[in-house]
Amino acid sequence: MTTVYEEKHVKNPGTYDDADLILKLYDLRREERMRSARKWVMSQPPFAKREQFLAACPPGSEENASFRMVTSYWDMASSFIVAGILNGELFFRSNNFELVLVWERVRRMVPETRETQKNPLYLKSLEEVAGQFIEFLRKNAPGYYENVSATLEKQIQAR
Numbered sequence: 001m002t003t004v005y006e007e008k009h010v011k012n013p014g015t016y017d018d019a020d021l022i023l024k025l026y027d028l029r030r031e032e033r034m035r036s037a038r039k040w041v042m043s044q045p046p047f048a049k050r051e052q053f054l055a056a057c058p059p060g061s062e063e064n065a066s067f068r069m070v071t072s073y074w075d076m077a078s079s080f081i082v083a084g085i086l087n088g089e090l091f092f093r094s095n096n097f098e099l100v101l102v103w104e105r106v107r108r109m110v111p112e113t114r115e116t117q118k119n120p121l122y123l124k125s126l127e128e129v130a131g132q133f134i135e136f137l138r139k140n141a142p143g144y145y146e147n148v149s150a151t152l153e154k155q156i157q158a159r
Contacts, residue, residue: 012087012089013087014087014089014090015087018086018087018090018091019090021080021085021086022086022090022091022096025077025096026094028073029073033069034069034070034073036066037065037066037067037069037070038070038098040063040066041066041067041070041071041102041105042098042101044056044105045105045152045155045156045158046104046105046107046108046152046153046155046156047105047106047108047109048108048109048156049108049112050109050112050113050116052109053067053106053109070102071102071106071123071126074098074099074102074103074126075123075124075125075126076125077091077096077099077129078099078125078126078128078129078130079125081125081129081132082125082128082129088129088132088133089136092132092133092136092137096133097133099126099129099130099133100130100133100134100137100145100148101148101152102126103123103126103127103130104130104148104149104152105152106123107127107130108156110123
């Protein structure tokens with residue numbers, strides 16, 4: 001008889017190196033400037049349009065630096081999963097839901113930003129991994145993502 005763990009994990013088990021990289025990523029999140037940037041980004045309602053982003057994060061501002069620091073961090077972490085360097089399921093199970101919250105705050109403005117910047121790769125890894133994470137949640141925590149998404153949608157309407 002196989003266990004639920006064996007059925008789910010034998011095909012692509014996480015490794016010590018995966019766990020080590022997740023811990024290193026966590027340590028980066030603890031750096032003082034990064035903590036401040038994360039706090040600011042998470043305090044913002046989702047940006048429905050690029051113009052809202054530019055109003056909240058004018059180029060050269062501390063807010064813009066915070067935004068870029070947080071989104072590029074999560075895009076970098078996501079690139080490790082996309083490239084096959086880091087086990088995605090272990091990453092999802094390691095309480096990295098902030099990645100989805102960051103994606104939810106930017107996803108509506110990303111297409112316009114990609115078009116304006118002529119950069120189809122802008123936050124592409126973040127987008128891909130957030131989609132995988134959302135599917136993981138739908139499978140393992142039905143209704144959770146939908147509840148969070150509905151709350152963020154209310155924040156957009158109140159903006």
